[in-house]
Amino acid sequence: MTQATSSYTDDIAIRVRGLKKSFGSFHIHNGIDLDIPVGKVTYIMGGSGCGKSLLLKQIMGFISPDVGTIDIFGERMDATNFQKLKHIRRHLGILFQNGALFDSLSVYDNVAFSLKERLDLSKSETDARVESLLKSVGLAMVHATKAPSELSGGQRKRVALARAVAMKPKIMMYDEPTTGLDPVTTMMVTNLIRDISEEHKLTTIVISHDTHVVFSVAENIAFLKDGKVRYVGPPRGVFEVEDADVEEFFVLETRYKEEKK
Numbered sequence: 553m554t555q556a557t558s559s560y561t562d563d564i565a566i567r568v569r570g571l572k573k574s575f576g577s578f579h580i581h582n583g584i585d586l587d588i589p590v591g592k593v594t595y596i597m598g599g600s601g602c603g604k605s606l607l608l609k610q611i612m613g614f615i616s617p618d619v620g621t622i623d624i625f626g627e628r629m630d631a632t633n634f635q636k637l638k639h640i641r642r643h644l645g646i647l648f649q650n651g652a653l654f655d656s657l658s659v660y661d662n663v664a665f666s667l668k669e670r671l672d673l674s675k676s677e678t679d680a681r682v683e684s685l686l687k688s689v690g691l692a693m694v695h696a697t698k699a700p701s702e703l704s705g706g707q708r709k710r711v712a713l714a715r716a717v718a719m720k721p722k723i724m725m726y727d728e729p730t731t732g733l734d735p736v737t738t739m740m741v742t743n744l745i746r747d748i749s750e751e752h753k754l755t756t757i758v759i760s761h762d763t764h765v766v767f768s769v770a771e772n773i774a775f776l777k778d779g780k781v782r783y784v785g786p787p788r789g790v791f792e793v794e795d796a797d798v799e800e801f802f803v804l805e806t807r808y809k810e811e812k813k
């Protein structure tokens with residue numbers, strides 16, 4: 553055994569080191585260090601504008617950091633090397649905030665979209681993949697011929713999820729998947745994300761403000777503030793750190809916890 557180094561290990565899916573990003577005089581990221589563990593659900597939390605979406609965009613290679621590195625399964629992200637970027641992006645699936653469906657396409661065609669574009673599957677293979685994807689998000693094939701406008705909000709989210717995992721990414725990222733949803737749909741989508749993570753054995757990253765659902769599904773929480781990771785670890789640990797900002801952000805849960813005593 554060699555002694556522990558900062559090199560790649562099998563249980564880290566994404567390793568972020570010393571990440572800095574500014575826009576003009578706005579320093580958004582001031583040295584982010586973060587490990588995203590393989591096969592777990594990690595929530596990235598923090599106030600509006602703290603740079604959560606920006607972090608995902610850098611992980612995807614849409615935006616380059618000013619300073620610092622991002623490694624995905626041990627491979628260095630380099631937004632200037634398109635071939636390499638394409639290679640690494642095979643592992644990554646993302647559902648953007650308000651990730652909309654193609655309105656003019658049926659549910660089937662929405663889910664089959666990237667399968668048809670990127671894989672050379674027969675019609676029956678595509679049918680089978682779409683059916684199993686819809687099933688894994690709790691939708692029967694009777695919905696396949698419908699237009700998105702004929703579905704409920706919750707059903708549309710399910711279709712968007714099926715489409716996002718269609719290419720079998722190893723890492724699935726969700727940017728604010730429940731923002732603006734009612735509490736029942738929020739819980740449904742949150743549970744669905746957990747179930748899909750388990751079923752497809754994914755490494756999952758969820759960006760969210762919903763501190764009231766995070767404790768039921770997150771296995772790991774990273775809290776961002778002032779361009780740094782101020783807490784990272786298991787959900788319960790947020791109540792144990794002595795950091796006024798962490799305490800403030802999770803204050804409602806602290807109250808909830810105390811009421812239950």
Ligand SMILES: Nc1ncnc2c1ncn2[C@@H]1O[C@H](COP(=O)(O)OP(=O)(O)O)[C@@H](O)[C@H]1O
Nearest residue numbers: 575578580598599600601602603604605606607
């Ligand atoms: N491409 C960009 N150009 C200029 N400013 C940006 C860009 N992307 C993000 N920002 C700024 O960076 C900050 C963090 O944005 P964002 O990551 O979207 O925050 P959030 O944590 O709410 O997702 C915001 O102040 C935003 O205006």
Ligand SMILES: [Mg+2]
Nearest residue numbers: 604605606727
């Ligand atoms: Mg955002």
